[in-house]
Amino acid sequence: MSLDSITEVVRSSRQQLKLAVLDMTGTTVADDGLIERAFSSAVAPEGVEPGSERYRSMLGYLRETMGISKIDVFRQLFGANHEQAARVHRAFEVGYDEALSEGTLRPVPGAESAINFLRETGIKVCLTTGFARHTQNSMLESLGWMGLADLSLCPADAGRGGPFPDMILTAILALDLDDVRQTLVVGDTTSDIQSGCRAGASLVLGVLTGTHQEAALRAAGAHDVIPSVAELPTLLSGAGNTLHSLWR
Known part of the structure; x- marks a missing residue:
């Protein structure tokens, strides 16, 4: 510039x-991939397996919407099931917090x-x-x-x-x-x-x-x-x- x-x-x-x-x-x-790793860990218990078409679609949306409130992203991904969206969001934040506790953020x-x-x-x-x-x-x-x-x-x-x-x-x-x-x-x-x-x-x-x-x-x-x-x-x-x- x-x-x-x-x-x-x-x-x-x-x-x-x-x-x-x-x-x-x-x-x-x-970021060093922390967000995507926390995302993968959060959605796996919901049956969204890494490598699946659904996982790739969701990961693509996550990348596209970086910068948007994370709870809003999960609400879009899981549609009308707000309880599931909230559960996955909590798991995502717990996973991210655990990564932070390991001192990997820079x-x-x-x-x-x-x-x-x-x-x-x-x-x-x-x-x-x-x-x-x-x-x-x-x-x-x-x-x-x-x-x-x-x-x-x-x-x-x-x-x-x-x-x-x-x-x-x-x-x-x-x-x-x-x-x-x-x-x-x-x-x-x-x-x-x-x-x-x-x-x-x-x-x-x-x-x-x-x-x-x-x-x-x-x-x-x-x-x-x-x-x-x-x-x-x-x-x-x-x-x-x-x-x-x-x-x-």
């Missing part, structure tokens, strides 16, 4: 960036430095996820990230997860921003991008460290796509005075 393209988007908003809403899994946190390289950079330059940071609150807390604890960001939100905190704008708008209200256009959104899924666009963020960036490819992220409305969240310090430092002194 070029300095000119960042500058143009920020210039069009007539606002100084004051908040960065960053997705967790795939954007700031490396940050995307450069993510922690990028978050520290944003806060040091006066931009507040909110970390978002499609997981439940206890799982998000487990992720933050596993990474040693408690207190790293100004705020962390999950769908239950806001009402709905992606692709709806609720978590971003909740962050804006919680952190006392004056204008939605003061917001930067970064994510690795089409759901993250749609959330940012629907919230009215002035800068919505896709990253290539997670689930969805560049073409899909651009089609969802990303202003641009960058290799990794680790690029943010270079990009925003390059924008220099544009980001921090325009229209004061």
Whole structure:
């Protein structure tokens, strides 16, 4: 992404960036297959065997809907049987939590430095996820990230997860921003991008460290796509005075 393209988007908003809403899994946190392994363990007791046509179809839907609230994903997969969907969702989160307890979670390289950079330059940071609150807390604890960001939100905190704008708008209200256009959104899924666009963020960036490819992220409305969240310090430092002194 070029300095000119960042500058143009920020210039069009007539606002100084004051908040960065960053997705967790795939954007700031490396998944390393944990989600799919927890999914496989959760659906197997329901008769969905790995390698079966039904399993492949469900796994494809899981990949397609990365970034969306996990309970909503399971409700779609199991249709009107809400009890079964809730049971599988619980098993999924238990499996994921067990993987976290093994210490296998790791940050995307450069993510922690990028978050520290944003806060040091006066931009507040909110970390978002499609997981439940206890799982998000487990992720933050596993990474040693408690207190790293100004705020962390999950769908239950806001009402709905992606692709709806609720978590971003909740962050804006919680952190006392004056204008939605003061917001930067970064994510690795089409759901993250749609959330940012629907919230009215002035800068919505896709990253290539997670689930969805560049073409899909651009089609969802990303202003641009960058290799990794680790690029943010270079990009925003390059924008220099544009980001921090325009229209004061």
